[in-house]
Amino acid sequence: MLESSFRIGTVAGIRIGVHYTWFIVFFLLSGVLASYFRESHMEWSGFAIMLTALVTTLMYFVSIVLHELGHSLVAIARGVEVRAITLFIFGGVAQTEKDADTPATEFYIAIAGPLVSFALAGLFYLLKLWSAGYSPTVTEALNWLTTINFVLAVFNLIPGFPLDGGRVFRALVWRFTGDAAKGMRWAVMGGKVVAYGLMFTGAMVGLQPGMLFNGIWLMGLGWFLFVAAEGSRRAYFTARLAAHVPVGEVMLKEVPTIAANVSILSWVDEQMLLQGQRAALVTENGQTVGLITLSDVIKCPRAQWPSTLVSKMMTPVDQFYTVKPSNTVLEVLQIMRDQNINQVPVMDEGIVVGWIDREHLLKILQLHSAIGR
Ligand SMILES: [Zn+2]
Incomplete structure (x- = not known):
C-alpha cells in the first residue's frame, strides 16, 4: 500500500520516501503544535509560534526516520536487506526483503527502533536542560520532542504484531519454544488485541468534545494494525507452507x-x-x-x-x-x-x-x- 511514495533521499543505500498521507499528518501536527504553543505562551509572536511548530514537526519526523534507520542498520548488519523507509500517516515503516531467519536476528532488528527512540528522548532532554534560560521557544520544542520520543518508544514496545514489541514477543516465543510458527501466532493474537483496544479507545476519545479527529486517527491506527497483523500472518503461513511442503x-x-x-x-x-x-x-x-x-x-x-x-x-x-x-x-x-x-x-x-x-x-x-x- 505504500509503494507510491515520493523519494526524499537515500541513506546507506536505503531509499527514504514519504507517502502522500504523510502530508495530511504533517499539516495537522504543525497545526496542533501551533495552537498548543499559542495557548501556553501568549507572549510569543505569531512568527515564533509558526516557526517553532514547523521545526518541531520536522524534528519529529526526523526522529521517526532515525527510529526506522535503527531497525534498518541492524537488519543490514545481520544480512537482511532493506529496500526503503517510508513515512506515512501512522508513522514510518522499514521494508525489508525477507523475514529474519533466526529469533536473535528478529529480536535485535525489532528492539533497535525503540532503543533509538529512547536515546533520542534522552538526547532531547539533555539539550533541553542545556538550553534552559537561553530561549523559551527552543526549550518548549525540546520538551515536546523528549516526551514524544519517549511515548513512541513505549508505544512501539506493546507486544502486538506488527508493532516492534510484537516482533520482540515473537522472537522470544520462537527462541524459548523453538517454534517460529507459534511465535507468529501468539504475536499476531497480541496485535489483534492491541488493534481492537485502539479502535475502542478511538471511539471513546472521538466522542469527547473537540476530539473527533484524534478519535478517528486512533481508530484508523487500530484498523491499520489489524489489517497488517492479519496480512502478515497469512503471508507468513503461505511462505512457510511453500518452503516446506513437497509437491x-x-x-x-x-x-x-x-x-x-x-x-x-x-x-x-x-x-x-x-x-x-x-x-x-x-x-x-x-x-x-x-x-x-x-x-x-x-x-x-x-x-x-x-x-x-x-x-x-x-x-x-x-x-x-x-x-x-x-x-x-x-x-x-x-x-x-x-x-x-x-x-x-x-x-x-x-x-x-x-x-x-x-x-x-x-x-x-x-x-x-x-x-x-
Ligand atoms: Zn519500530
Missing part, C-alpha cells in the same frame, strides 16, 4: 492425457472445453511423448484445427519442464514463474506420477493460510 503431497494425482493421433479440434471440443483442461500429456502406445497446452493450440490457425494432429503442436517429451515429487511448492512456483508456464507434470524416475497447475497450487496455499497451519 508430491499436493499434486493432482489424475493426469489428463490425450492420444497423439487426435486432432486439435477434438481435443479442444472433447476435453479442454468439457473438462476445463488447459493442458494434457500426449501419449502414444502407452508412452508419454509430449505436452500440449492452451498456448500451443492458440499458435495453430483455427481453420487448421480439424486437420492438425495434437502431436504436431505439442512440446516433445525431452523439451518440457517437469518437477520431482520432492521439489517444494516454492521451487515449483519459481520454475513456473521463470519459465512462464501454468502447469507442470510431476515425474518420478521417468514416470509421470502427478500434475501441478498454478491455480490448484494457489488454491491450496490460500486454504492453508486461511486455516493458519
Whole structure:
C-alpha cells in the first residue's frame, strides 16, 4: 500500500520516501503544535509560534526516520536487506526483503527502533536542560520532542504484531519454544488485541468534545494494525507452507492425457472445453511423448484445427519442464514463474506420477493460510 511514495533521499543505500498521507499528518501536527504553543505562551509572536511548530514537526519526523534507520542498520548488519523507509500517516515503516531467519536476528532488528527512540528522548532532554534560560521557544520544542520520543518508544514496545514489541514477543516465543510458527501466532493474537483496544479507545476519545479527529486517527491506527497483523500472518503461513511442503503431497494425482493421433479440434471440443483442461500429456502406445497446452493450440490457425494432429503442436517429451515429487511448492512456483508456464507434470524416475497447475497450487496455499497451519 505504500509503494507510491515520493523519494526524499537515500541513506546507506536505503531509499527514504514519504507517502502522500504523510502530508495530511504533517499539516495537522504543525497545526496542533501551533495552537498548543499559542495557548501556553501568549507572549510569543505569531512568527515564533509558526516557526517553532514547523521545526518541531520536522524534528519529529526526523526522529521517526532515525527510529526506522535503527531497525534498518541492524537488519543490514545481520544480512537482511532493506529496500526503503517510508513515512506515512501512522508513522514510518522499514521494508525489508525477507523475514529474519533466526529469533536473535528478529529480536535485535525489532528492539533497535525503540532503543533509538529512547536515546533520542534522552538526547532531547539533555539539550533541553542545556538550553534552559537561553530561549523559551527552543526549550518548549525540546520538551515536546523528549516526551514524544519517549511515548513512541513505549508505544512501539506493546507486544502486538506488527508493532516492534510484537516482533520482540515473537522472537522470544520462537527462541524459548523453538517454534517460529507459534511465535507468529501468539504475536499476531497480541496485535489483534492491541488493534481492537485502539479502535475502542478511538471511539471513546472521538466522542469527547473537540476530539473527533484524534478519535478517528486512533481508530484508523487500530484498523491499520489489524489489517497488517492479519496480512502478515497469512503471508507468513503461505511462505512457510511453500518452503516446506513437497509437491508430491499436493499434486493432482489424475493426469489428463490425450492420444497423439487426435486432432486439435477434438481435443479442444472433447476435453479442454468439457473438462476445463488447459493442458494434457500426449501419449502414444502407452508412452508419454509430449505436452500440449492452451498456448500451443492458440499458435495453430483455427481453420487448421480439424486437420492438425495434437502431436504436431505439442512440446516433445525431452523439451518440457517437469518437477520431482520432492521439489517444494516454492521451487515449483519459481520454475513456473521463470519459465512462464501454468502447469507442470510431476515425474518420478521417468514416470509421470502427478500434475501441478498454478491455480490448484494457489488454491491450496490460500486454504492453508486461511486455516493458519
Ligand atoms: Zn519500530
